[in-house]
Amino acid sequence: MSGRLGTALWFGSVALLGALWSPGASAQDSQVTGPLAESSESEEADPLATALAVFPGALVHGTGHFVAGRSQTGRRLLLAEGIGLGMVLLGGGTLALTGAARDWVGPAAAVTIAGAGVFGMSFMADVWGVAMPGSWRGSSGGKAYSTSRIGVAHVADPQFDYGWFLTTGFERWVGPVRVAPSAWFGLDSSNERLSLSVKPRFLGATPGRHAPDGSYLDLDLGLTRHDYPSEGFVNTTFETSVLGRLDLRHFSQDLHGSFVEAGSGWGLTRTGYDIRGLDGEHIEADYTELLLFQLGFGAYFRGERGEWRAYYDHRHDDYAAGLLLHGLGSGVAGHFGLDVDYFFKSRMLEDRLGLGFDAQVGSAYVLGLSLLYREEM
Amino acid sequence: MGWRGVVVTLGFCGLLVQAACSTRPAEERAERDLEVGHAAARGLRVDVDDGLAVVSGIGQDEDGNWQLKLWSSAPTQRFTLRRTDAASTSWRMTLSNVMRESELRVVEGEAEITRSDGSHPTQQVYQLELRTPEVRFELMAPEARQRGPFSFALLSDVQEAIDRVQDIFGRINQEPVAFMLGAGDLTQRGTDEQLSRYKRELERLEVPYYTTLGNHELGQSPTLWHDYFGRASFHFDFRGAAFSLVDSGSATVDPLIYDRLDGWLGEHGSDVHIVAMHIPPLDPIGVRNGAFSSRNEAAKLLGRLARGHVDLTLYGHIHSYYDFENGGIPAYISGGGGAIPERFDDIGRHFLVIDVDPDSGIRDVRTVRVD
Numbered sequence: 001m002s003g004r005l006g007t008a009l010w011f012g013s014v015a016l017l018g019a020l021w022s023p024g025a026s027a028q029d030s031q032v033t034g035p036l037a038e039s040s041e042s043e044e045a046d047p048l049a050t051a052l053a054v055f056p057g058a059l060v061h062g063t064g065h066f067v068a069g070r071s072q073t074g075r076r077l078l079l080a081e082g083i084g085l086g087m088v089l090l091g092g093g094t095l096a097l098t099g100a101a102r103d104w105v106g107p108a109a110a111v112t113i114a115g116a117g118v119f120g121m122s123f124m125a126d127v128w129g130v131a132m133p134g135s136w137r138g139s140s141g142g143k144a145y146s147t148s149r150i151g152v153a154h155v156a157d158p159q160f161d162y163g164w165f166l167t168t169g170f171e172r173w174v175g176p177v178r179v180a181p182s183a184w185f186g187l188d189s190s191n192e193r194l195s196l197s198v199k200p201r202f203l204g205a206t207p208g209r210h211a212p213d214g215s216y217l218d219l220d221l222g223l224t225r226h227d228y229p230s231e232g233f234v235n236t237t238f239e240t241s242v243l244g245r246l247d248l249r250h251f252s253q254d255l256h257g258s259f260v261e262a263g264s265g266w267g268l269t270r271t272g273y274d275i276r277g278l279d280g281e282h283i284e285a286d287y288t289e290l291l292l293f294q295l296g297f298g299a300y301f302r303g304e305r306g307e308w309r310a311y312y313d314h315r316h317d318d319y320a321a322g323l324l325l326h327g328l329g330s331g332v333a334g335h336f337g338l339d340v341d342y343f344f345k346s347r348m349l350e351d352r353l354g355l356g357f358d359a360q361v362g363s364a365y366v367l368g369l370s371l372l373y374r375e376e377m
Numbered sequence: 378m379g380w381r382g383v384v385v386t387l388g389f390c391g392l393l394v395q396a397a398c399s400t401r402p403a404e405e406r407a408e409r410d411l412e413v414g415h416a417a418a419r420g421l422r423v424d425v426d427d428g429l430a431v432v433s434g435i436g437q438d439e440d441g442n443w444q445l446k447l448w449s450s451a452p453t454q455r456f457t458l459r460r461t462d463a464a465s466t467s468w469r470m471t472l473s474n475v476m477r478e479s480e481l482r483v484v485e486g487e488a489e490i491t492r493s494d495g496s497h498p499t500q501q502v503y504q505l506e507l508r509t510p511e512v513r514f515e516l517m518a519p520e521a522r523q524r525g526p527f528s529f530a531l532l533s534d535v536q537e538a539i540d541r542v543q544d545i546f547g548r549i550n551q552e553p554v555a556f557m558l559g560a561g562d563l564t565q566r567g568t569d570e571q572l573s574r575y576k577r578e579l580e581r582l583e584v585p586y587y588t589t590l591g592n593h594e595l596g597q598s599p600t601l602w603h604d605y606f607g608r609a610s611f612h613f614d615f616r617g618a619a620f621s622l623v624d625s626g627s628a629t630v631d632p633l634i635y636d637r638l639d640g641w642l643g644e645h646g647s648d649v650h651i652v653a654m655h656i657p658p659l660d661p662i663g664v665r666n667g668a669f670s671s672r673n674e675a676a677k678l679l680g681r682l683a684r685g686h687v688d689l690t691l692y693g694h695i696h697s698y699y700d701f702e703n704g705g706i707p708a709y710i711s712g713g714g715g716a717i718p719e720r721f722d723d724i725g726r727h728f729l730v731i732d733v734d735p736d737s738g739i740r741d742v743r744t745v746r747v748d
Contacts, residue, residue, distance in 0.1 A: 099696055099719040106664040158400050158632050159674045226673070232684070233676040266664070271676045273704060275683045283683050283705030288672065289663030322670030324402050324629055326599070328566070328592040331628025331656060331670040361398055363629065363671040 043134025050131040061122040064130035065254060073129065073252040080122035087115025109291060110264055113314060117295030121260050124297040124310065125248060129255045137257030138302035140214025140247070144205040144377045146171050147341075149356055151370025153184065155319045157363065161230065162189035167368055169195075173377050176206040178218075184319070193319070195224040204245075207377035213247040214259055214300065214307075222267075226317070232274040237317060241265020241292045261296035261309065269317055290317060293334070306341040306354055313337060313360075320362035335362025341372055402599075406590075406624055407633035409600040410608040414456075419443065420464025426455040431607040433473075442469050445505075448576075449474045450587055450606070451613035452556065454516040455484070460507055468505045474585045475501055476518040476555070486512035497580040520555070524617035524735050528553055530584075530745075531711055531729040533560035533655070533693025536593055538715025538726075539574060545714065545728060545747050546582045552730050552745065555615065556584045560693035561591025561626060561655030562716060563606075568597045572605040587613070589622040591655035591693060610634045612641045617735030619645035625654040628670040630678060642685030649735050650687045657692035657710055659703050667695045679704030689731070689739050697722045698744060709742060 046068045053064025061081035062074035091112030098104040148170035154163060169182025178199040185192050197220055204216025220243055226235040243263030248255035267290035277283050291314060298309030314334035316322040323333040343354030356370035414425030416432035423432050423445065434446035443465040447454070449472060460466065472481075477498055481490055487508035495501050505512075520527075530549050535542050549557055564571035567590075579586055590602045590609045602609060609624035621641045623630055630638070642650070658675035660668035669675040682690065683704040690708040697719035699710040712719075713727035726747040732740040 096717070098721070099717050100665055100667065101720045101722065102662045102665070102697075103721070105662060109664065156400065159629070159671065159677060228673065228676070231677045231680055233680050235672065235676060269663075269672060271672075271679075273676075273680050273683060275680055275704075277683070277705060278686055284702065286659060286676070286679065286703055288659050290672075291664035291666070316666055316668075316670060317672040319673075321673060322628070322666070324399055324627060324670050326399060326402050326595075326627075328595045328626075330402055330592065330626075331668065332666060363674065364400055 043137075045133045046130045050127060053127040053130055057126055058123060061119075061126050064126045068130045070129070070252075070254045073254040074126075076252055077122045077126045080118055080125075084115045084117070084119030084122060087111050087118060089115075091115055106291060110293060113293045113295070113312075114262070114264075117262065117293075117312060120312070121295065121297045125251075125255055125258060125260070128258055128297070128299060129252075132257070132299070136302060138300035138304065139257060140205075140259075140300050140307070141304040142205050142211040142213050143304075144173060144207050144209075145374040146173055146377055147372060147374040149370040149372050151356065151368055152187070153319075153358070153366060153368035156365040157319065159363070160189075160191070160228070162186045162191045164188050165191075167370060173207045176201045190229045191227065193224065193226040195222060197222040199243075213249065215245055215247045215250070217242070217244040220263070220265065229274075234272045234274075235269050235317060236272070237267050237269040237290065239265055239267030239290065239292060241267075241294075243294060258297065258299040259307075261294065261298070261311065263292070263294040265292035266290065267292055267317075290315070301342060303345065303351075304343075305345065305351065306343045308338070308340040310338050311336070320360035320364055320366045322362055324363050335360050337361070337366075343372065343374065401629075401631055402627040403624055403629060403631040404633065405599050406603075406609050406626075407631040409603050410610055410624075410634075413603050413608045420461040421445065421468070422459040423447075424457045424459075427451075427611065427613075428608050429611060429613060430454055430456065430472075431604065433604075438469070443467060445470045447472050448605070448607065449516075449585065450608060450611055452476060452479075452518060452521045452585070452587075452615050453613065455514070456516075457511060457513045458505075458507060459511045462510070466507045468507065470503045470505055471495065472501045472503070472516060474499050474579070474587075475516060476521070476585055477583070478518040478520065479516050480519070481514055481516045484513040484515050486510075488512045488514075498583045499579070499585050521615055526732065526734040526740070527555045527616050527618075528730055528732045530554045530557045531560065531653070531691050531709070531731060532557055532714050534562040534591070534696050534712035534716040535575070535714035536562055536565045536716035539564070539571070539578065541715055541726075542575075542578050543581060545726060546578070548745060548747050549728060550583045554584055554730060557582065557586045557728075558620070558622075558653055558691065559586055559588025560653050560691055560711070561589050562593040562693055562712070562714070563588065563591070565593055566596030567594035567601060569601065572601065576605060587620070587622065589624055589654060590626050592626045592628070595626055610637060612637075614645075614648075616733075618649040618651065618733050621650065621652045623652060623654040625656040625658075625669070628656050628668070629674060630654075635678075635681070639681065642681060642687070646686050649733060649738055650685065651689045651691065651731075651733070651739075652682055652687050653691040655692065656694045657690075657703070657708070660695065661699045661701045661710070665695075676704075679706070682706055689742075691729075691731075695719065698724045698727060700742075707739065707742075711744075713747070 057063035062077035065074035094108035205211035293314035296311035354372035414428035
């Protein structure tokens, strides 16, 4: 035990240097198995490596894998941390030097958020990779599904009177394009949020065409109408973004069963007010732009039973909206969330029925539970 | 890691989230607002109407004289002094941040008032002989009693440029303004030393300074501000126009403040009404989001201001100058106090001078460049 602890501390102090000069991967590190293979039951969680992946791993990413003897993955995670920090410095430095100037702030903020995302995901991947036994790991199956969901959600937001919502939505494939309407209807208020997304898929599984894994690249065109009758305004948002997922077995076989997601885009919101001015005319609408950015880390459940995902979403216009903090940094960041889709094993229903859970922390706390039904396309 | 590990991990993450985040980060300040202007010591109780002054001291000086010190947050002060039988009847009252022409008078009860000069233009000193146990006073400049046109200045976001702030104060002293309004970020982190320093610098400003706080005042303690500058959210009237200053330093407005704002909007629906706060509900450059954390809350606030027929909204936070509309209301962002500037905007340090006519509205908003 003490030897492994010493190894961890040693790597904690020199790992960054090691990442720069280390030779290629060992055979143990990087043998890629078949495209849809799930892991061996013999892989076990490593409690010491997990603990050290948290600390000092929070500072030196990859520590968990170094301690577990998977040094090439450790070096790659450390390199990812360095790239993330570099992007944060580049983007943050640009923001500082330009004073968040109007023509620079969009790209600079995007680089900063992306860097923070790479930093966060390399940490999470390190912890997950050594904490997760093979018996828990799964794969996506590389199939395209149409998923429908209906459920309830609770939004705890001190700014608004609503609390409970009926949530519903489905996806339908039209060739390689997903059409996905969704809606939140207030159960104790007249608040409602209606969305329609059209998502052409450029890479990944589509109906009738399996993919090697769950990786994909989508374009997302969306229109959302969010009505606040009690406050007399309606937000209508048009948005476009590119969203991709990469199964981390492409990064390292030690991380098979997990994935990262990233997406970036732009939106424009029209806020229309049902309010008349002193002249009797409706007051003019406000138009504001949105920087869209999503970053996520997740993993598949074994047996193609679904997946979980922890994510950051830079949105400031949905129920969770941006993060409120004590101190002087409140308002800039978006919100964090965790969602889980789990499908039950059932011969009669062919594993189609499941439960979805969603939790978000931003200006409000959001908790949702849904019944899921999926159909392979 | 088994299910227990997952549950423990999620619980730990939940605790971290709870510690770092809040859906009401401004609640403590909203509650603290209500304590401002009320204090009791040495047998004397002070109650300032609407909390529009900080009671910054009740005690004895080195010569054994009883002293009362107030820092004013508005042009007009109405306050009540109640003394116990054992308390002194003779008090030396120092009123800071007041208009030079202000006059103190007794409204109820009996007291003898003797005025002497303060140490700087916005300070007045009075020797009070309290003849009755309870005396109600009013402090007001003659011009504040009369409805009519006037001008005021707006300055925000000084922060680390405090060493150069006298340039700006000197320029403001040349303008015919009744007072200076502040939209926050006076300091870099809101420490005792920084708040105290700003007050000292204000001694060379010839008009009083009424201000709300900014996010940079929240670096040390959420409520230290109240000990120096009073309420973070407050309202006053001047020459027929209404002013509401709102604490948006946490990129949100606390529900308690919405309740108070609704009252101010209801009272002044037909008056010229100016609302100032630090972080604007919406950033004209939306991808930057130097604005409220929730666009939905921003729309809620702007809808309420529009419904209350507010005439002008003034903001700081963004270190540049923007002239736009929100909720159909003219809006200005002026963060020209010297904090790290937005580059390439060709603005530099500046302040605004705003001309108001209570009968016709906002007549003019001028940008005065300092550099």
